[in-house]
Amino acid sequence: MTSVLESLNRGLHAAFADERVYLIGEDLLDPYGGAFKVSRGLSSQYPDRVWTSPVSEAAIAGVGAGMALRGLRPVVELMFGDFSTLIADQLINSITKFPAMFNGAANVPVVIRTPMGGRRGYGPTHSQTLEKLYLGVPGLRVLAPNTLSEPGELLRRAILEQNVPVLFIENKVLYPKQILDSAALADFEIQVSPGEFAPTHTLRLKGAPAPRLTLTAYGYMADLAREALTQLAFQHELFCELVVPTQLAPLPAAGTLEPALQDSLQRSGRLLTVEEGTYSLGWGAEQLARAAQQLGGRLQAARRVAAAEAPIPAARNLEDAALPSVEDIVSAAREMV
């Protein structure tokens, strides 16, 4: 069994075999190895390619962009996803603009990694799930690993095989979680659609009747949605499928749904999206809009489960109440059928 943290760390180590790979970020040096330890061991092994930086998020994002423009494969670590706001200009007006703005003559293959998410009591500015702010920025690939496949492999490939900028979202609660092996998933029938680059998993319980609802969730919320799916089946006989993408953006052109999600919806006719970002104007809303567009009248029910639209409180009970839970997913699903 490997934890998500170990997997990401291995993925970085594997990527570093390529001399074009650099890591820039705050507090990277061993023995600390980054605030969440994902970068542990790299500075010892590759001291000239791991650059611990000042607290200058915008600058390190830009430095990464400049290095990428000149043929290197930099990885930028932002200590907290909340601080992605500080790189918004670099991301939106330079990193993602150059490839298209320069008419295809420039690539900016920088990977910006950052932990997101709450449930740790870190309070309003260290607990948010902000990737929604960057979804829909043209030219930005947003990836969010989960426990269904190797996050480290996704990261390694994002660093070495992508010619577009990547925002790599790591939910911080995922770090200690084990990557699920076949024994842990023995109860499920799983389809993997490889996608262009990042896999999408469709889960259904083995031997279950036809699904009446499709859940879709990514990152850590996929774990909660999987638990909800099991409860819905065994406690309430509401059988669902769960579609878990690792790529949040870009979505298919022409406003269509991802094929795996579309297939599932053809079977179930109902869509419940689950995200840790805030409720309105987010990832789930986009999925629901596409579902409505594609299924029209065959979409019988549509709903979102998401975070409260308020700062995330530090107090445990308040934080728990503000963020979506298994119970929230279960009750939303039951109201839809």
Added chain:
Amino acid sequence: MSEAAKTVHVPLINPNETEARLVGLPISNGARVAKGDTLATLETTKSTFELLADTDGFVAGLQAKQGDMLPAGQVLLYLAPSKDWQAPKTKSETQSGVPDGLRITQPALQLAHKRGIELSTLPIGPIITEDYIAKLASQTGQAAFAIPDSAKLPNSVIVYGGGGHGKAVIDLLRAAGGYTLAGVIDDSRQPGDPVLDSTVIGGEAALAALHAAGCTRALNAVGGIGAMSTRIAVFDRLGAAGFELPTLVHPSAVIEPSAQLGPGVQVFPHAYVGSDARVGKGVIVNTGVIVSHDCVLEEYANLAPGSILAGSVQVGRGTLIGMGVTINLNVHIGNLARIGNGATVKDSVPDNGVVRAGAVWPS
């Protein structure tokens, strides 16, 4: 629970890691530990942590195994004041008794219990739903029913038959005491139909499930006035299903100490059973009946209210004695005979004999 047990949670060892791996577990359920003993060794990516008992006690409710990843805040175990303290049931224990590999939903599990469907007969593989169980039950000709919780009580009893005699039996049961009525079995009524303050559980199909649920006693309240065979058939069914037949005597009845009452005998208010009388299995001695000394009543005989038997009368198996009938000393009445209301019987009646109401026998 005289004293409260102390709950021991999985500690949050490192604020950046919400789970820890259980790498050492020197104790097991029932073990006695002293304050300061190591209960478990937990490991995060950064450190190893010894979890120590902060009180003396007995380990209870431990379910984690070595190697498990445990979320901080989860209950690891209880330190109980005594060895036999019962830990609260966890979610994972609610499906206990389910055969290995069987995948069954909670609603289906409940229905299977209610319908008395043996879990071991269910297929392994597909998820068993409530619908599946309902279809299975209907294929085996069973009507829907629910096993009430009261059926699981150690002194529970059911009443078979929800008609007039059923009501009388229910009241008799209450007056006699000692049993808890789980409900009524009636093949011609719907589950949930009221009978006095009780309800119909189901029909014959429910017997096995009731018995399986721990309700092993039954009262036959099918009087058999119309057809004694119906009453006897109920006894056969109850017997086949393994039910015991409690004997009930109303507190206002008088039973001489030398009289013997068989299983399933029902003695109603103000009845009298005299010295050395032998009352067979399942006999009804109804309100105000007088059974004098040395009478022998074979099994399933039904003595209607106000009938009077003189000494040493013999009544055959399944014979019906009507209301107000009087039977003279030493008269022998055969099996499955029917004596109409108000008849006077002075001599023997053969098997299957019928004496009209108001008649004097022999006429």
Added chain:
Amino acid sequence: MHTDAALYKQLATIRQFEETVLDAFPKGAFYGTTHTYIGQEANAAGVLAHLNDGDIVFSNHRCHGHFLAYGGDARALFAELMGKATGVCGGIGGSQHLHWKSFYSNGVLGSTAPIAVGAALAEKRKGSQAVTVLFLGDGAMGEGVVYESLNIASLWAAPILFVVENNHIAQTTPTELAMAGSLAGRFTAFNIPAVELDSSDVREINTAAKQEFAQLRAAPGPRTLILHTARFGPHSKGDDTRDPAFIEQLRAIRDPLAIHGARLQAAERATIDAEVNSAIAAAYTKAAADPLP
């Protein structure tokens, strides 16, 4: 490229290009916006004359002069401003967003600073000997990311030359309303040496830049050349709030073409002017005839 004639030709090319743009804009030849370099030509011509093959230039919204001095094609630049398929970026970038070879520009002030530092560091790591030039204006000094970038450039010894063109006005706001303290001090505070020059003489600028490049190539690490200069034209087009008399005065004393042109023989200068004018006219005509994307 360092002869007086060559330097003059560079100045004249930029001037003629920018005047053509300003002249043709009201006629509807161009779409969008432009930021003219008129008055500042000596900076681009003087500094970029020292580029080696592979050296990198990061420019800003006022990039036409830098692009042409870098060696960019006037027809491709006209075409880009016209939104033609033959434009530098196929019409996608427009006036402020250019990329050709190792020339990059972007219109968000200061945003290029960390990217230029990153590019410089990449070349250093690759061992390519290439240096990077970043053009900033006084306006960009208000952006925080510039200071993050100066800090990192100094910490990590990026082979980069910061060229600050201080034209004393940001859009319509005079520098004294926008900048406290010392301009050079902003760089020296991070241990980045800063040389200041208040001149519109391309030769003086060329000489100062020569020293900077020599130092930069000898001992890689950030350096700064602060060029106090004068913008004759509006920020963009028709949005000049300054007193016309003041601009006339600037033109009289700070015109790089007048200052440097005086060094040439009248005939030689006339020949160059004619060559440049016809080349720019031809470039404009071709671009105008080019297809839309």
